[in-house]
Amino acid sequence: MPEIxxxxxxxxxxxxxxxxxxxxxxxxxxxxxxxxxxxxxxxTLLRLLAGLIxxxxxxxxxxxxxxxxxxPRERGVRMVFQGQDYALYPHLEVYHPERWSNLSFPLRLQGxxxxxxxxxxxxxxxxxxxxxxxxxRKPRELSEGEKQKVALGRATVLxxxxxxxxxxxxxxxxxxxAKAREEIRRLHAELGTTTVYVTHDLAEAFILGDRVAVMxxxxxxxxxxxxxxxxxxxxxxxxxxxxxxxxxxxQAFGV
Ligand SMILES: Nc1ncnc2c1ncn2[C@@H]1O[C@H](COP(=O)(O)OP(=O)(O)O)[C@@H](O)[C@H]1O
Ligand SMILES: [Mg+2]
Numbered sequence: 001m002p003e004i005x006x007x008x009x010x011x012x013x014x015x016x017x018x019x020x021x022x023x024x025x026x027x028x029x030x031x032x033x034x035x036x037x038x039x040x041x042x043x044t045l046l047r048l049l050a051g052l053i054x055x056x057x058x059x060x061x062x063x064x065x066x067x068x069x070x071x072p073r074e075r076g077v078r079m080v081f082q083g084q085d086y087a088l089y090p091h092l093e094v095y096h097p098e099r100w101s102n103l104s105f106p107l108r109l110q111g112x113x114x115x116x117x118x119x120x121x122x123x124x125x126x127x128x129x130x131x132x133x134x135x136x137r138k139p140r141e142l143s144e145g146e147k148q149k150v151a152l153g154r155a156t157v158l159x160x161x162x163x164x165x166x167x168x169x170x171x172x173x174x175x176x177x178a179k180a181r182e183e184i185r186r187l188h189a190e191l192g193t194t195t196v197y198v199t200h201d202l203a204e205a206f207i208l209g210d211r212v213a214v215m216x217x218x219x220x221x222x223x224x225x226x227x228x229x230x231x232x233x234x235x236x237x238x239x240x241x242x243x244x245x246x247x248x249x250x251q252a253f254g255v
């Protein structure tokens with residue numbers, strides 16, 4: 001929901017400058033994709049937006065208000081984490097209305113009653129096609145696609161204002177990935193969130209993004225629509241990135 005503004009945001013780890021003086025504006029309800037090679041600072045940027053870590057310099061504003069010192073919950077932010085386990089709770093089942101479980105966790109943490117938990121979970125279960133047969137399972141007893149749906153479900157039971165996704169499809173096979181992309185796009189529209197989606201895959205960025213930011217060494221080299229990036233790359237890095245994407249398409253489909 002909110003418009004997000006980054007003003008000169010810098011984050012260092014020792015001598016590494018992970019995010020380097022980043023200035024950008026992400027529009028209300030935009031699907032904003034950040035794409036760049038491993039180590040360029042994408043995850044750090046999402047963690048800064050979530051409020052899990054804090055900038056050394058610069059400011060982040062949601063709808064014109066600084067979020068400095070605000071917790072992820074106060075910011076209305078939910079994040080789907082990178083990696084094979086999506087940071088699901090390994091020892092908890094997918095869902096149980098009266099116990100701490102992966103899908104009920106954020107609601108119980110808020111002190112919601114069982115009835116309300118059931119209503120909210122029912123909605124995400126329907127929205128995402130989560131099967132009741134998975135409810136008693138632990139995350140390790142789910143396939144990649146199933147885990148990914150549960151992670152999306154857990155992140156959206158509280159209808160976030162800002163939805164952050166860190167390479168959520170990297171572990172899915174190509175057909176499942178295409179389907180999951182559609183679901184994420186639909187979820188974004190239904191929730192009316194401002195979504196920041198991180199990937200190292202330019203094809204994915206072009207399919208999903210209203211606008212795409214090409215990131216390299218902690219900086220945005222260019223921010224624009226997929227068409228703008230392809231037709232008018234701002235520098236040699238972006239041009240090469242787009243060229244290798246086109247080359248990939250040519251090899252795969254002969255176009
Ligand atoms: N907690 C940390 N401690 C030290 N260095 C870190 C930490 N997190 C990230 N980095 C470094 O910051 C840079 C950016 O990392 P990251 O944001 O994870 O990149 P990406 O998600 O694009 O792969 C890398 O050089 C990484 O090694
Ligand atoms: Mg990362």
